[in-house]
Amino acid sequence: MPLEPAHRRFLPAGSALRCAGGFLLLCLLAALGAAEGAEREAAERLSPYFGTKCRYETLHPHLLREPLALGPPQSGFPLPPASCTPLQLNAVIRHGTRFPTGGQIKKLAHLHRLLGQRNGSCAASEALAGWSLWYREDMDGQLAERGRHDMSTLARRLAARFPGLLAPRRRFAFVSSHKARCLNSSDAFRDGLRQALGGQQPPELGNDPTMLGDIKINDTLMRFFDLCEKFVRDVDNNDEAMHEVDAFKVGPEMKKVVERIANNLCLPVDQLNADLVQVAFFTCSFELAIKNISSPWCSIFSEEDALVLEYLNDLKQYWKRAYGYEINSRASCILFQDIFRNLDQAVLESKNSKPISSPVILQFGHAETLQPLLALMGYFKDKEPLKANNYHRHMNRKFRSGRIVPYASNLVFVLYHCDQVQSPKEEYKVQLLLNEKLLEFPWSKKTVISYANLKNRYKDVLQKCHFAEVCNIPQNTTNTVVL
Ligand SMILES: *[C@@H]1O[C@H](CO)[C@@H](O)[C@H](O)[C@H]1NC(C)=O
Ligand SMILES: *[C@@H]1O[C@H](CO)[C@@H](O)[C@H](O)[C@H]1NC(C)=O
Ligand SMILES: *[C@@H]1O[C@H](CO)[C@@H](O)[C@H](O)[C@H]1NC(C)=O
Ligand SMILES: *[C@@H]1O[C@H](CO)[C@@H](O)[C@H](O)[C@H]1NC(C)=O
Ligand SMILES: *[C@@H]1O[C@H](CO)[C@@H](O)[C@H](O)[C@H]1NC(C)=O
DSSP states (O other): OOOOOOOOOOOOTTHHHHGGGSOHHHHHHHHHHHHHHHHHHHHHHHGGGOGGGOOGGGTOTHHHHOTTOOOSOOTTOSOOTTTEEEEEEEEEEEOOOBOOOHHHHHHHHHHHHHGGGOOSOOHHHHHHHHSOOOOOGGGTTOBOHHHHHHHHHHHHHHHHHOTTTSOTTOOEEEEEOSSHHHHHHHHHHHHHHHHHHHTTSOGGGTTOHHHHOOEEEOHHHHOHHHHOHHHIIIIITOGGGGHHHHHHHTSHHHHHHHHHHHHHHTOOGGGOOHHHHHHHHHHHHHHHHHHOOOOGGGGGOOHHHHHHHHHHHHHHHHHHHSTTSHHHHHTTHHHHHHHHHHHHHHHHHHHTTOOOSOSEEEEEEOHHHHHHHHHHTTTTOOSSOOOTTOTGGGTTOSOOHHHHSOTTOEEEEEEEEEOTTTOTTOOEEEEEEETTEEOOOTTSSOSOEEHHHHHHHTHHHHHHOOHHHHHOOOGGGSSOOOO
């Protein structure tokens, strides 16, 4: 990936004074170096608050240095190989780092033009007016080159974690949303798998497409939210559904942020609003994720601003993709049930001493795929709903999208077959990994459960949630208004 030097426009305060004594050139160079460091810090200081636009490495900083390193050992993972063998791995994966959407690029272009009308001289505003807008509208949400790296390195780490499953001559099932960023992600993941397995692979199987399988597009599973009519009508296309988000945008916390940013940019405050400030913040996040640079857009934000903007992003996720409305998560039960259908089949095949027909299932979707699924399962639920007026009570909330669904986020179900002598009633066990970390079940601190118990815990969702019932709008009631 081509890396650009960090921008060098800002000198740390005081550097000119310290330079007065001579050695001007050396001194200037040192000051520039320090400026670069300070800016680097700006992006890194803000990076935990980028929400759904966090890079995966924010969760696992060691991956910045060693993208293939597995990190510190995790107690209880994997289950001891002497008694338990992984039978099936079923992963739901968000696409890797992507470009901004067309809408975001348009808003950014608008903000960039506004800087031309700034009044007074602000270092930040001048630097930003000189910044060149390099995003084109046709980049619209496409996977970035960095996103390919996210996927291929994830594949190689998963292969290293599950060498028995992600092994040569295995059949891999690939499922993807129809979006280019997901298809490209599947493809990059496959490249990573080829590299991981290539070394052990007899050369004649090196690129054997049957081993890696076709990528099947299935929006029923990966974009259930688009196909759920009732969700589309009542949440996605219903302006009122986001009233908490809208209230927060004009609430006291956000107002202060807009004022501070207007001040930093020497712009009249009535020219800015929450959306434009958010797009500036996203631009800082995109430049770090896509180009690995600290953009001058980062330096206009303080950590306090970032916390407020993180909450704005989380509020939207909460009301549109999680606990805000029941239908948000219920719409994903079709995917949840499909995962269990595959687990059931593997258990059945194992009981009949047959080979497992789908030992590895890799499904590529969106944050909007993963977040509802995790809510359906009961993860990251705070006692109090996230609202416009309780920002301060949610400082330590569980629901932080940056830690849950950054780029390349992944939820992995691991089914094990265990030695019956040691646990006669628990022949099949399950562990969950979220973003490669062992996940406790929502009802306990445990990180392993028998398959039978797991099904029992979720029997309501497995038996009583029917996509058609949850999502279809009865034809003959759409025109009848009951007053
Ligand atoms: C710019 O600032 C000056 C002095 O504060 C003020 O008189 C003028 O009206 C401002 N112009 C705009 C376009 O805001
Ligand atoms: C995504 O796929 C398209 C079509 O195959 C290809 O032209 C493009 O280069 C890919 N982009 C990335 C980043 O993989
Ligand atoms: C998508 O997956 C569902 C559930 O497994 C299945 O019923 C459906 O036929 C699949 N659709 C396509 C287009 O493969
Ligand atoms: C990203 O930038 C940092 C700091 O400039 C550098 O140390 C690191 O090697 C870069 N990472 C990659 C993957 O290029
Ligand atoms: C159509 O509406 C009637 C009452 O207005 C209702 O009894 C019936 O179940 C509805 N049919 C369907 C298919 O929803």
